[in-house]
Structures are given as C-alpha cells and as structure tokens.
Amino acid sequence: MRIRLNINGKDYESDVEPRTLLVDFIRDVAGLKGTHIGCETGSCGACMVLLDGKPVKSCLMLAAQAEGKKIVTVEGLSEGGKLNAVQKSLSQKKALQCGFCAAGFSIMGTWILENEQDTDYERVKSDLAGVVCRCSGYEPIINAIVEAAKNERKD
Amino acid sequence: MKAPPSFDFIRINKLNEFYENVDRYSSPLIISGGTVAVLMLKNRVIRPDVVIDISGIEELNVLKKDKEKNEVFIGSNIKLHELKSILPDDSASELILKAATTVGDIAIRSMGSVGGNVCLGDPGNDLPVALAAVGANAVVGSREGIRTVPVSECYVKPFKTVLKKGEILLGVSYKMLYGYRTSYNKFFINFLDHYVGIVAAIAKVEGISIKDMRMAVSGEAIGTTVKIDLAEFSKIDEINAIKDKLNKFVNERSMSDDRFGTVKFKKKVLLTLMFQAIDEVLKA
Numbered sequence: 001m002r003i004r005l006n007i008n009g010k011d012y013e014s015d016v017e018p019r020t021l022l023v024d025f026i027r028d029v030a031g032l033k034g035t036h037i038g039c040e041t042g043s044c045g046a047c048m049v050l051l052d053g054k055p056v057k058s059c060l061m062l063a064a065q066a067e068g069k070k071i072v073t074v075e076g077l078s079e080g081g082k083l084n085a086v087q088k089s090l091s092q093k094k095a096l097q098c099g100f101c102a103a104g105f106s107i108m109g110t111w112i113l114e115n116e117q118d119t120d121y122e123r124v125k126s127d128l129a130g131v132v133c134r135c136s137g138y139e140p141i142i143n144a145i146v147e148a149a150k151n152e153r154k155d
Numbered sequence: 156m157k158a159p160p161s162f163d164f165i166r167i168n169k170l171n172e173f174y175e176n177v178d179r180y181s182s183p184l185i186i187s188g189g190t191v192a193v194l195m196l197k198n199r200v201i202r203p204d205v206v207i208d209i210s211g212i213e214e215l216n217v218l219k220k221d222k223e224k225n226e227v228f229i230g231s232n233i234k235l236h237e238l239k240s241i242l243p244d245d246s247a248s249e250l251i252l253k254a255a256t257t258v259g260d261i262a263i264r265s266m267g268s269v270g271g272n273v274c275l276g277d278p279g280n281d282l283p284v285a286l287a288a289v290g291a292n293a294v295v296g297s298r299e300g301i302r303t304v305p306v307s308e309c310y311v312k313p314f315k316t317v318l319k320k321g322e323i324l325l326g327v328s329y330k331m332l333y334g335y336r337t338s339y340n341k342f343f344i345n346f347l348d349h350y351v352g353i354v355a356a357i358a359k360v361e362g363i364s365i366k367d368m369r370m371a372v373s374g375e376a377i378g379t380t381v382k383i384d385l386a387e388f389s390k391i392d393e394i395n396a397i398k399d400k401l402n403k404f405v406n407e408r409s410m411s412d413d414r415f416g417t418v419k420f421k422k423k424v425l426l427t428l429m430f431q432a433i434d435e436v437l438k439a
C-alpha cells in the first residue's frame with residue numbers, strides 16, 4: 001500500500017506492506033536513524049516519537065496508523081543544527097553515556113517542558129517511567145530535564 | 156526484528172463503514188491505539204486477514220454527559236491520557252481515573268484507548284475492574300443494532316470477552332455517583348509483567364451507615380474481572396463480617412500454583428488488597 005507520512009515537517013511517501021511498523025518506516029524509508037529499536041515490546045522507549053504532539057512508542061504502531069498525523073523524531077527537535085533546551089541540557093550536564101536512550105529522553109523531556117505545569121524532580125521522574133536507560137542510573141537525566149524546564153521558564 | 160504476518164489494512168472513518176467491511180473478512184482484527192494489537196501481531200499470536208483501524212471513527216471519540224439521566228458515556232476511541240481532562244468530577248469518574256492513570260506510562264496512555272483496555276480481556280487490565288465496581292455497562296454495536304452488557308459480565312475467561320465477530324465496543328456508560336469514597340490498588344511484579352491482583356472499591360458512608368458499597372476484583376490470581384456483592388452490609392461496624400465474606404469469596408475461587416505464583420501467595424495478595432480497599436472506603 002502507498003503510505004505518506006509527515007515526519008519533521010517533510011512528507012515521505014513509499015509503497016510498503018500494511019504490516020510495516022512506524023519505527024521501520026522512520027528508520028528505513030525516511031532514513032532517520034536517531035529513533036532506535038530496543039525491546040520491541042513498548043517497554044524501553046528507545047523508539048519514542050511525538051505524534052500530533054503526543055509521545056508514542058513507534059514499535060507499537062503500524063506506519064499506516066500514522067497517516068495524516070504529524071510525526072516529530074529526535075532529529076526534528078533541533079532547528080538548523082541547534083539543539084533544543086532538553087537536548088542542550090542533557091549534553092551540557094553529560095547526562096547520557098552510550099546515548100542509546102537519547103531519543104526517548106529527548107522526546108519525553110520536550111513533551112514535559114511543553115505540557116507539564118509542575119516540573120519538579122518527582123514529577124519528571126514519574127513522567128519518564130516509560131524510558132529505560134542502562135547506563136546512567138537516571139539521576140543525571142532527570143536533573144538535566146528539571147534544569148532545562150527551570151531555564152525555559154525563567155526566559 | 157519482530158515483524159507481523161501479512162494482512163490487509165483498512166482505515167474506517169464512519170461506524171456504518173465498519174459494519175459494511177467487517178463481514179467481508181473471515182478473521183478481522185479491530186485496532187484502535189494498537190499498543191497490544193500490534194504487539195500480538197508482532198508475536199504472531201494472532202493472524203488476522205484484515206486489520207481494521209477504527210481510530211478515525213469520530214463517533215467513538217466522544218464523551219457525553221447526560222444530566223437528565225445522570226449518566227456518562229465514554230466513547231471507545233478516547234485515549235486513556237485524555238480522561239484526566241474530560242471526565243466529570245463525580246466519585247465514579249474519580250475511581251475510573253484512578254485506574255486509568257496507573258496504566259503503563261504516558262506514551263502507552265497517549266496511544267491506548269478505553270476500548271482497547273476494555274476489549275482485550277487481559278485480567279491485568281485496569282479499567283474493567285474500576286468500571287465493574289461502579290456498575291458500568293459496555294455499549295456494543297453491530298449491524299443488528301446496539302446491546303448493553305454490564306462490564307462485570309463481559310469476560311468469559313482470560314483474553315475472551317462476550318463480543319462476537321462483527322461487533323464493536325462503542326463505549327462504556329455509567330451513572331455518576333456523588334459523595335463516595337474510592338479505592339484502587341493493584342499488586343504487580345514489574346519485571347515479570349504480572350498483575351497478580353487488582354481491587355477497586357467505592358462506598359458512600361454517612362455517620363456509621365453504609366449507604367452503598369461496591370467492589371470488583373481482577374488480576375492473574377483470579378483470571379477475570381468479578382464483581383463482589385456487598386449490598387447486605389449497612390453499618391461500618393460490620394467490617395469484620397465484610398472481611399469474612401471477602402475471605403470466603405477468595406477461598407471459594409479455584410486457583411492453581413502456576414507462573415503467577417502459588418495459591419497461598421495469590422490468596423494473600425487478593426485479601427491484602429481487598430482489606431486495604433475496605434479500610435480505605437469505610438474509614439472515618
């Protein structure tokens with residue numbers, strides 16, 4: 001079937017099988033490899049993207065389900081090579097190590113900044129429950145997102 | 156990498172299109188958010204000849220409040236994460252919200268629908284327990300018309316509901332309740348993904364009188380969602396008799412030692428959750 005998806009503001013059109021997963025369309029058709037494949041069961045968040053502004057796990061969606069919606073991947077968070085507030089904070093605070101989980105935390109962090117009134121440590125920690133990091137122990141990531149929220153709200 | 160088997164895919168935007176299309180296939184699979192359906196497809200637990208995406212049916216994406224009937228209808232396509240901002244502030248809705256906010260994580264709740272949660276029939280699902288406790292009905296549509304089934308009577312066995320081929324859950328409806336106390340607790344083993352027990356309770360207490368009290372239980376220990384009738388109790392000092400009844404209920408259920416735990420463990424979990432619920436809804 002012919003599927004056209006809008007990813008990071010650009011349309012990608014391709015003939016794919018109906019069983020094609022959204023994550024595979026993003027990685028293999030659009031060539032955006034920042035969205036990772038980890039558990040494939042919806043538990044790790046490595047494949048997280050924003051769909052019409054809401055966080056979704058793209059390993060649990062068919063590409064066909066996302067037609068007509070606006071998808072933002074980790075590549076779409078930065079503009080003209082300029083990292084967004086969450087990415088900048090994760091980088092400055094050296095919150096990540098291997099970086100496999102970067103897409104999940106950047107996407108969720110961005111969603112938190114845009115949608116949560118409260119962005120204290122406990123709230124951010126609980127909001128990040130669906131993203132797994134095997135290296136950092138979470139503390140530096142949560143702190144980086146809390147800090148990014150503080151800075152954004154100051155501005 | 157896990158890939159689903161091949162199937163046709165249809166996206167439906169109107170309910171009557173659903174009824175027209177569903178009969179053309181022998182093993183159709185409805186998909187709303189897809190959080191479980193896609194997982195089952197990837198694991199090849201199901202091999203439908205067609206996947207019917209109903210998420211575009213706007214008629215199922217509504218919340219209706221009927222003030223005259225004092226009733227709420229939640230359309231099956233409503234996402235779990237949306238419930239927080241659209242449910243009324245009565246006690247029945249409060250209990251449903253408590254259940255919904257414990258589902259997975261924000262992404263799962265942003266994708267997962269009310270219909271998917273109610274129709275899967277997984278004893279670990281959260282909404283059915285809360286819906287059964289408040290006395291909600293499943294509103295089921297088909298080419299023949301609409302029928303309503305109490306949510307507590309929707310489940311035949313794990314992963315088997317009373318919905319027949321060609322039927323679709325339109326939504327769930329329930330009466331708004333005011334001035335009740337609510338309790339929602341579950342015990343799960345996260346790394347095993349085992350929801351051993353889930354208990355939802357709601358009660359209206361005035362002084363020492365229990366005006367109304369309802370409870371439902373689910374989880375892998377019990378296998379399906381069951382409503383427990385507590386209507387015979389009218390005073391809070393009957394708490395020991397209530398607990399005796401719950402004890403009897405748990406001991407009469409047939410359970411077996413399996414990967415979800417020993418019978419002793421399951422009974423202990425259920426009783427602990429039930430007693431906790433009773434203490435919470437009857438406390439001064």
Ligand SMILES: Cc1cc2nc3c(=O)[nH]c(=O)nc-3n(C[C@H](O)[C@H](O)[C@H](O)COP(=O)(O)OP(=O)(O)OC[C@H]3O[C@@H](n4cnc5c(N)ncnc54)[C@H](O)[C@@H]3O)c2cc1C
Nearest residue numbers: 042187188189190191192259267268270271272280281324
């Ligand atoms: C990582 C993870 C964690 C989860 N945690 C929880 C949890 O804590 N608690 C919990 O309850 N659930 C949990 N779930 C399960 C699931 O996400 C939710 O139950 C969700 O609400 C399902 O909704 P959906 O729209 O994604 O369903 P889908 O996957 O689209 O459908 C699920 C089932 O319902 C059927 N269906 C859907 N809509 C209808 C309809 N209108 N009429 C008839 N049949 C229909 C489908 O055919 C399918 O069999 C979890 C899932 C994942 C992947």
Ligand code: FES
Nearest residue numbers: 038039040045059
């Ligand atoms: S790969 Fe999608 S959640 Fe892990």
Ligand code: FES
Nearest residue numbers: 097098133134135
């Ligand atoms: S930094 Fe390695 S998984 Fe998170």
